[in-house]
Amino acid sequence: MTRLHLSERNLQQAAEFAPLLPAPQAAHLHSCRLCQGRVATYQQLFTAAARLPKPAFDFDLAATVLAQLPRAKPSFPWALSAVAVLVLGVVTAFLTLFGGVLMQIFQGLSTELGTGLGAVAGFIMAGQCLELLARHRQQMRHLSLL
Numbered sequence: 001m002t003r004l005h006l007s008e009r010n011l012q013q014a015a016e017f018a019p020l021l022p023a024p025q026a027a028h029l030h031s032c033r034l035c036q037g038r039v040a041t042y043q044q045l046f047t048a049a050a051r052l053p054k055p056a057f058d059f060d061l062a063a064t065v066l067a068q069l070p071r072a073k074p075s076f077p078w079a080l081s082a083v084a085v086l087v088l089g090v091v092t093a094f095l096t097l098f099g100g101v102l103m104q105i106f107q108g109l110s111t112e113l114g115t116g117l118g119a120v121a122g123f124i125m126a127g128q129c130l131e132l133l134a135r136h137r138q139q140m141r142h143l144s145l146l
């Protein structure tokens with residue numbers, strides 16, 4: 001048995017959930033009426049605090065916070081989509097008209113060109129992923145400051 005009485009932290013631990021208490025402190029609590037009384041007081045305090053009504057503000061907290069958040073841009077820019085569709089149409093028309101000639105040219109080249117093109121595409125994709133990750137982190141940092 002510990003000779004010293006329990007610390008405030010141990011008393012609160014015992015009041016919330018007694019099995020969390022380390023063994024020496026639990027043994028002391030088992031035999032000390034003073035500490036048992038303090039634990040009972042903490043239990044009454046915790047019970048009373050749990051019964052208190054939730055705090056209510058006299059203003060709309062959510063509206064106040066939302067008013068200070070930056071306005072989100074439209075998630076799908078329609079003008080950019082129209083340009084993308086136009087470019088895709090031009091590329092499709094080009095491939096339809098000159099696809100046969102391009103296939104003959106590429107078949108004549110070695111596979112090293114294909115490997116090089118694949119590597120370049122991989123580097124571009126990795127760069128785009130890193131850019132997206134950096135932008136995401138910047139936005140998260142901005143949100144955490146608000």
Ligand SMILES: [Zn+2]
Nearest residue numbers: 005006032035
């Ligand atoms: Zn004690």
